[in-house]
Amino acid sequence: MTTTRFAPSPTGWMHIGNLRAALMNFCIARQQGGTFILRIDDTDQERSKPEYVDGILDALAWLGITYDRIEYQSKRLERYEAAKAQLIEMGRLYECFETPTELDLKRKKQLNMGKPPVYDRSALDLSEADKDRLREERGGSHWRFKLDWERIEWTDGILGDISIDAASVSDPVLIKESGQFLYTLASVVDDVDMGITNVVRGSDHVTNTATQIQMIRALGGTVPQFAHHSLLTGPQGEALSKRLGTLSLKDLKAKGIEPMSVMSLMARLGSADPVELRDTVQEIIDGFELGKFGVAPTKFDVLDLEPLTARINAAKPFDAVKDEVLALGVPAHLAETFWTVVRENITFMSDMAEWWTLFRDGAPALVDDEDREMIETAFSLLGEPAYTADTWAEWTNAVKEATGRKGKGLFMPLRKAVTGRASGPDMSNVMQLMQVKPRF
Numbered sequence: 400m401t402t403t404r405f406a407p408s409p410t411g412w413m414h415i416g417n418l419r420a421a422l423m424n425f426c427i428a429r430q431q432g433g434t435f436i437l438r439i440d441d442t443d444q445e446r447s448k449p450e451y452v453d454g455i456l457d458a459l460a461w462l463g464i465t466y467d468r469i470e471y472q473s474k475r476l477e478r479y480e481a482a483k484a485q486l487i488e489m490g491r492l493y494e495c496f497e498t499p500t501e502l503d504l505k506r507k508k509q510l511n512m513g514k515p516p517v518y519d520r521s522a523l524d525l526s527e528a529d530k531d532r533l534r535e536e537r538g539g540s541h542w543r544f545k546l547d548w549e550r551i552e553w554t555d556g557i558l559g560d561i562s563i564d565a566a567s568v569s570d571p572v573l574i575k576e577s578g579q580f581l582y583t584l585a586s587v588v589d590d591v592d593m594g595i596t597n598v599v600r601g602s603d604h605v606t607n608t609a610t611q612i613q614m615i616r617a618l619g620g621t622v623p624q625f626a627h628h629s630l631l632t633g634p635q636g637e638a639l640s641k642r643l644g645t646l647s648l649k650d651l652k653a654k655g656i657e658p659m660s661v662m663s664l665m666a667r668l669g670s671a672d673p674v675e676l677r678d679t680v681q682e683i684i685d686g687f688e689l690g691k692f693g694v695a696p697t698k699f700d701v702l703d704l705e706p707l708t709a710r711i712n713a714a715k716p717f718d719a720v721k722d723e724v725l726a727l728g729v730p731a732h733l734a735e736t737f738w739t740v741v742r743e744n745i746t747f748m749s750d751m752a753e754w755w756t757l758f759r760d761g762a763p764a765l766v767d768d769e770d771r772e773m774i775e776t777a778f779s780l781l782g783e784p785a786y787t788a789d790t791w792a793e794w795t796n797a798v799k800e801a802t803g804r805k806g807k808g809l810f811m812p813l814r815k816a817v818t819g820r821a822s823g824p825d826m827s828n829v830m831q832l833m834q835v836k837p838r839f
Contacts, residue, residue: 401433403597405466406586408440409451412647413458415665415699416601416631416639422665423599423628425464426687433596437466438589441473442580458648462658463680470593472585479580482588482618483573486544491617492573494540495522496533518543518569539576544583544614546570551609556599556626557692563609571610587611591620599689602627628692629669634700646701655747660707669697676707709746723748727755733832740828758832762819764839770812773802774839777813783836791827 403424407417428435437459441447459466486492497505506516522543525533534540548566555561573584590598590611598608608625615622631639639646651661659677666683667674670691677683717724717735724734741754766774777798795813799805804812815821817837818829 400594401428401431401596402436402594403428403433403599404436404438404590404593404595406438406440406589407455408443408582409448409455410443410446411451412649413451413455414639415646415648415651415661415701418458418462418648418661418665419628419631420600421459421464422662422683423626423687423689424597425466426666426684427597427599427689428467429684430687434467435465436593436595437469438593439469439471439473440582440585441471442476442479442582442585444473444579447473454647454649458652461648461652462662470589472580472589475585475589476580478592479585479588482584483542483580486573486617489617491545492542493523493545493570494525494530495543495572496525496530496537496540497522498537515567516569517567520545520570541572541576542574543570544573544610546610546613551612553608553612553622553625555605556597556624556689557629558602558605558627558694561605561609563606565609565613568606568610571607583607583611583614587614587618587620590623591615591618594621595623596621597626598623599626599628601630602694603630626689629694629697631668631699632696634698634702636696636698639699651701651704655708655749656704657708657711659711660704663707664703668699669693669695674703674707676710705746712745712748713742715742720748724751727752728759729755736828737832740824740832744824757818758829759834761833761835761837762817764817764837765815765819765821766839767812767815770816773798773804774812774816776801777816778837778839781836784833786830786833788827788831790830794830 405421405424407413407421425435427433437455439452439455441452483492502518505519509516509519523545530540546565546568548564550562550564552560552562571583573581575581589595605627608627612622633639648661652658659679662680662683663677664674666677666687670688670693672686672688672691675686677686717738720738721734724738725731729737737751737755737758741751744754745751764774777794780797780801781794795809798813799809802809810826811821814823814826816839817826817833823829
């Protein structure tokens with residue numbers, strides 16, 4: 400059975416970049432009728448926060464991404480201890496004592512000598528007496544996985560054939576001085592235990608994948624099908640940060656972005672197919688093809704979500720928005736007309752409030768100097784509300800006769816004077832919703 404996972408770290412709000420991996424792994428599992436696991440990578444107890452876990456759960460629910468079960472790595476520490484003991488017994492995990500400063504000096508020396516900055520495995524030469532002395536002096540140690548120096552090869556689901564020489568990679572640190580199990584160990588143990596068959600993640604994990612393949616084999620597991628998607632950048636090619644608030648899913652939701660606009664964009668962004676607005680999550684699943692995604696960095700512009708959101712909102716029937724409209728204070732007998740008039744002129748549902756304020760209270764007139772006399776005459780010819788759908792035509796005809804204005808020279812100044820803006824709904828619809836006589 401196909402089994403995939405999404406393993407976010409709850410050390411910040413779930414970010415638009417995290418969503419790519421979640422969406423791809425979700426689609427693969429659902430297409431195959433398999434299992435999709437949400438795995439919370441919370442082994443870093445200092446930085447992991449309950450509110451960030453809640454944020455992940457809320458974001459996935461908002462987007463319609465369902466999971467079959469949830470796992471917490473903080474509840475599997477005993478299993479990681481067992482894996483540690485197993486790897487030590489096999490001679491694949493060894494204790495190291497260098498400080499970050501010492502490691503940095505080693506890297507700089509290697510670079511100055513024209514050598515790759517790869518850990519020199521000097522800890523393997525330590526005697527037990529040396530280790531006892533260093534533990535006494537330094538109070539802690541970290542643990543590295545001993546790679547077999549051979550080529551590590553796999554066929555990537557996006558990148559194609561990959562081959563990495565393990566001798567060009569430092570033995571990865573799996574356990575910190577504090578005793579914290581790092582992502583590399585916990586992820587591998589979980590993937591083996593949970594029978595993960597497919598892993599899609601960012602291309603920044605390619606080197607991790609090489610080392611993890613050796614670890615999976617050392618632990619007797621089956622290597623999943625790996626695929627590495629391109630990384631998202633900003634519209635100018637700048638890096639995206641997980642903690643950049645404006646790109647957190649929490650903030651996109653609060654702004655009024657529609658979830659299907661996010662899903663529709665992210666399901667196609669970076670692929671050979673154009674972005675198409677979808678109505679349901681099932682349509683997203685059915686149209687997903689991993690092989691169509693490219694390897695080049697993919698530009699993401701949050702502003703691209705706004706026209707998609709506007710299209711979704713414009714298509715909503717009145718029954719779906721009735722409560723929101725009435726909550727603005729729109730009289731019940733005008734509510735459906737109000738929605739019909741403004742639906743094409745909003746991006747976010749919250750934009751309705753500005754339109755109702757205009758209809759209820761009027762707006763500061765926007766009048767150019769050359770139009771001032773004409774507008775004074777026009778307003779003197781307009782009676783008090785209530786207005787009807789015929790008011791605009793009757794009023795503009797009267798103003799035309801009185802001033803000689805016609806066409807754009809008539810209609811645009813009147814629109815700007817009534818609404819305080821140069822664009823918006825058809826003015827015959829605007830007038831029948833106006834609750835006060837326009838003035839300036």
